[in-house]
Amino acid sequence: MKLWQVDAFANKPLEGNPAAVIPLAAFSETGLMQQIARENNQAETAFFVQTGEGQYDLRWFTPEAEVDLCGHATLASAYVLFEELAPELSQIRFATRSGELIVSRGEDGLLVMSLPSDPVQPFNGPKDYADKVGAALGIAPPKELYSARYLVGLWDDPKLICGIKDCGEIARVLREEYFWGMVVTAPGDEGYDFVSRFFAPDKGVPEDPVTGSAHCILTQFWATRLGKKTLKARQVSPRGGDLLCTDEGARTILAGRCALYMKGEIFL
Known part of the structure; x- marks a missing residue:
């Protein structure tokens, strides 16, 4: 498996929030992905699988459990696709347990992410x-x-x-x-x-x-x-x-x- 570690919401390495990002041809067994996340020992490890052009299924795991929403690991996953795996893309759609999340290229190196609001x-x-x-x-x-x-x-x-x-x-x-x-x-x-x-x-x-x-x-x-x-x-x-x-x-x-x-x- 290929792995990237990306610092999200960061202007340079060693700032922001680190996430491990692992692209897969198909999702592994959930227990194995949990073990990998525990081994990585980052706040989140993201796994994604391509389902179409610019479309991916995305899952996130802390060292202890799978979670319903993780913004920084979504941003990190988009970064890996934009910079490493699919540089031709300008927008990425992730299907997740919290619905569809969209990340687009912004100006001056910004990545722009649309997430569901969570009112108090x-x-x-x-x-x-x-x-x-x-x-x-x-x-x-x-x-x-x-x-x-x-x-x-x-x-x-x-x-x-x-x-x-x-x-x-x-x-x-x-x-x-x-x-x-x-x-x-x-x-x-x-x-x-x-x-x-x-x-x-x-x-x-x-x-x-x-x-x-x-x-x-x-x-x-x-x-x-x-x-x-x-x-x-x-x-x-x-x-x-x-x-x-x-x-x-x-x-x-x-x-x-x-x-x-x-x-x-x-x-x-």
């Missing part, structure tokens, strides 16, 4: 849950909590988000309300509209460096609060990454760059 709902859990979340992360409780694909916590100060040491005990607290991932966010500074981090320790991802699926939630959330359609976002993980996010209602448009870190072969 009010969180209706226990009244002391915000205190538990703050204590688990080692910071003050969030000002507000919301539910979407993940739990979403809102703080007022971006410095609090930047200062979170690690995922702490958040996995235990998330399990109480049947979540496996959490987005933490605050208004941006230094030219950014908002900042965020993402934790999913129960999926083998203590912290994800840059998370496309989280921005399917955050783009519409912050566009509504700020009265802006297009926003500049920074995921302030230790690696960090920049995203240009556009709210298109039912769809979220994310634009970013990718950098090739490694390519090789897997022998099984």
